[in-house]
Amino acid sequence: MYHYDDLDRDVVHNRVFQFKDQMTRFLNGELSEEAFLPLRLQNGLYVQKHAPMLRVAVPYGMLSSKQVRRLAGICHKYDRDYCHITTRQNVQFNWVEFKDVPEILADLASVEMHAIQTSGNCIRNTTSDPIAGVAVDELIDPRPYCEIIRQWSSLHPEFAFLPRKFKIAVIGAEEDRASIRLHDIGIKAVRSAAGEYGFEIWGGGGLGRTPMLASLIREFLPQKYLLGYLKSILRVYNQYGRRDNKYKARIKILVGALGTQEFSRQVEKEFERNCETDPQLTEEEFKYASSFFTAPSYQILPERHEQAGPHPEAYQNWLDRNVKRHKVSGYRIVTLSLKHEGQAPGDITTEQLHHIADLADRYSFGEVRTTQQQNIVLADVQANDLYSLWLDSEAQGLVTPTVSTLADTVCCPGGDFCGLANARSLPVNEAIQQRFSDLNKLYALGDLSLRISGCINACAHHHIANIGILGIDKKGEEFYQITLGGKTGYESAIGKVLGPSLPLDKVAPAVEKIIQLYVEQRSDETETFSSTYERLGKAAFKEQVYATDY
Amino acid sequence: MQQIIKNGQVVNDDWYLISDNETDFIPLECKKYILPLAVWMEFYPHFTLFHEKPGLLLSSEIDLNQVRSAITEAPLIVIFFASFMDGTGFSTGSLLRETFNFKGELRATGEILPDQMDYLSRCGFDALSFADLNALRQAEKMIQAREGDKAKNYQGDVQMPRTPFQQRFSKV
Known part of the structure; x- marks a missing residue:
């Protein structure tokens, strides 16, 4: 997974420092509530019914075991020993205190995490396929692109005060497990007939009051132009998106009003202007971004090598529903369900977080994914570890065998x-x-x-x-x-x-x-x-x- | 005399802003004026009554293509932000610099927050005129706290844009 370098650390630390100052000014009465609102929202802080809610970004759903443990620590120290996985693969803390937020952000920064742009009228957390990199039907791993977009969209000076929130999703597989057509921009990584890497670009999707599926606005965009094209879409939206009515402010309304063709024409016109003058992404950059998402050191294993039975029926059910094929022989993709009876869907306790971090270290190269379905995925589990994993996790309420059923609400x-x-x-x-x-x-x-x-x-x-x-x-x-x-x-x-x-x-x-x-x-x-x-x-x-x- | 932030410093501002309804104003000698688009166009193209060519005030949602000639002529363009929540002006500023190649002073005014200073400057605004003194003082404090140390970012700015990893490679 991606690891911060000095620049990433500087960006996040600066934002923590800046937010601390904004919070202090707000609490001192030097910053009005009205002005503080967009600033705190852009840092994931909402005022909720009972307490403030802090939404933390999990870029395209990837977490290390170390980060999971830090989330557990925050749950325990500042919240009520649980948090919530959102449909944008993020994490929400529902019971934090206002005054603790700068400290929580500093805690998060120490494990390369933040709450930047998890709310507000800006570009939100880029989401992706929760089984990217291991899916059998994957053509191109979308995560390097997600990371490039994450960085490009973080604190982008031009697009921090958009008409409304803006969501981007990227996939690289046949099946769309990230619902790209429900996003303001949906991106599918593809290869042209000539073998060139690039993208299908979809635009104008969204749910809310007026649900709309995104339309195809560019059939093939060569990959070096990715950021220039995104900028063109955002620029057209920022200039012409409606600001007079919050319910008509999403890009889907603009696309609907102009028609897909006219919207695409405006985007293309803007893109033509900047595509050769703006810096383009180089091969070297893609290689660098991809270097963070190489395959872990898989062992050479036969496809079938499960632990010998007999196993209980519950285990068999779990295998059937919660375990998926992996692109590497002898490995499996395991979904740890957060739909245990009596628990709110997507809620996860301090103890479960610790347990999941341990499972990740023991069975899945220390990595964990959050899913739009509000579950947790361990992406690289050896088939002969499945039974032990199941046994270890049963008492934690993480093996409810109902993935993709009516109970996986x-x-x-x-x-x-x-x-x-x-x-x-x-x-x-x-x-x-x-x-x-x-x-x-x-x-x-x-x-x-x-x-x-x-x-x-x-x-x-x-x-x-x-x-x-x-x-x-x-x-x-x-x-x-x-x-x-x-x-x-x-x-x-x-x-x-x-x-x-x-x-x-x-x-x-x-x-x-x-x-x-x-x-x-x-x-x-x-x-x-x-x-x-x-x-x-x-x-x-x-x-x-x-x-x-x- | 009102003060503004220019190139990261508090300076006195010797430009006078004329409002939309002052259509019958007569420029005084030795004064520098900023005119709303409609007024500006009345005096265009000779500006004979003016000691110095006036600056141009535009609303943030202006269609820049409609005012091409004014952009080339104006020594100073002021973009008016109707609300700090309305970010249209960030694109307007970027376009002026990037596409219209505007080289004069680009000033943001209206409802802008000191907290938006960095974004505004990265979108090409080299001058900021705050609506009240408190905001100006706060902006000054923030500049001092930074001590010339520019905040790090992924995108660069409109003058020198970059892709996120570019600067890391150039370091190596």
């Missing part, structure tokens, strides 16, 4: 914690999970995504779930809107609202009815929820949910 903290939320999301999830606690019943459904957002900011990305739930406020009461038919991966689609919103106690029964119809109507056990939904149409599901009781 993506859920924001919701009204229980978040100041923006209109409704709680955690109790909705609990109520649904109670109805699907039987594993056989759950497995019979196959892969099925459920995402729950507590407000229209859509942090849980409910629009791209097979079943999405959105909390809304109706005259002070919590209601929930269901969307069906969203998907991501090989294909992306935005779900459609099923019908009128429902009160909390009616949501889980509605989900159960939806599932019931799917199970009854699917052509066979391999037909996915999306396929069945597309085949039957929305009306059939609407009828199923609303015809009788509601």
Whole structure:
């Protein structure tokens, strides 16, 4: 993974120092609340319902065991012994004290971490494929590009006060595990027919109030122009994006208003102007960036060399659901689930963090990934270590064998914690999970995504779930809107609202009815929820949910 | 006389800013003026009444292509930031330097924060005019605290942009 040099350290330390001064001035009354707002947000600090929330950047989801231990230390010293993995692969501390934040940032800086641009109207943490570098279907490792973008976008002088937040994702595999079409800019690393490295550039995607899939704006961009092209897009957006209405300020609205063609034309015009005069990325730089992401020292192993059984059924379930093929023979990709019953999805305790750091050191070259699915991945585990790893982790509640099932819910903290939320999301999830606690019943459904957002900011990305739930406020009461038919991966689609919103106690029964119809109507056990939904149409599901009781 | 920050130092400012509604003003001898675009255009191109060619005040969202000739003529351009949250001016400044090759003084005014000083200067603004004295004093304090030590960054600035790793290689 990437390691800081003097420049990185200087940049982060300067920002810590600067923020400390901003915080002091704010607390002394020398800096107004209004002026402090964008400054603290650009450093990941929100004011929440119960306490300030600090969001820490995990660039494209990569963490070292040392960093995980430091996060554990922060959880213990400054928070309530747990933190939260976000859908942008970041980490959130929900209970920190304002005055402690500069000290926490200094702690983070000592392990090459920061909270820069994890919030605010600026370029946010670049996300990527959580199994980059080890995925079987990968063409190009996206992480060197992510790192270059991370550096380029960090404290960029021109793009720190954009109309609205700006998100970039990069992939290099066939399957899109980073949902690039839901990003302001989505980048897919590709090779041209002539073998040249470059990118497909997608623009104008986003969720929130007006969900839109990004459009292809450049079919092939040679890699040396990456930063010049990003600058051109951002510059067009910074000049022409709307600032009069926060709900119409994302780049998707500009792209929608201009049309993809006109937007691309403006970007290309700006790009033509700068592409030869701006510094371009050199081969040497790409090689240097790539040198941080070389393969670890894998052993030569047969593909199958698991520890001999018999093993308990629970272990077998876990192998089936939470362990994936690796591109290197004899290695596996393990997902440690953060969807343990009774725990909020994505929450992780101090003890679990320590345990994960130990697992990473013992089994996976000391590295860990966070995922958009709010789980943890150990990317390089030997097949013959799987059983020991499972045994070691069972007591920690990290082996819930439900990855990619309905129980692998993506859920924001919701009204229980978040100041923006209109409704709680955690109790909705609990109520649904109670109805699907039987594993056989759950497995019979196959892969099925459920995402729950507590407000229209859509942090849980409910629009791209097979079943999405959105909390809304109706005259002070919590209601929930269901969307069906969203998907991501090989294909992306935005779900459609099923019908009128429902009160909390009616949501889980509605989900159960939806599932019931799917199970009854699917052509066979391999037909996915999306396929069945597309085949039957929305009306059939609407009828199923609303015809009788509601 | 009001003070501004110019090239990282507090200096007296001898330019007088004329507001949009002072359309009937008559320039005094020996004074230097900054005029809003509409007023500037009234006197363009001879500026015979002026002791020195006036500076040009533009709003941050101005379409620079529409004012090409003014840009080439003006000795000083002032970009007005309507709000510190509105970052359009950062692109406007960068474009003036980078694309329009503007070599004169580029000044930011309006709702700007001392905390935006570094970004503004990296976008080509060599002068900053703060709305109140407290902000100016704070900016001065921040400059002193830095003691000429320029904050390190990945991108360079509009005068000398670079890709993130470039400076590391040049060190080797």
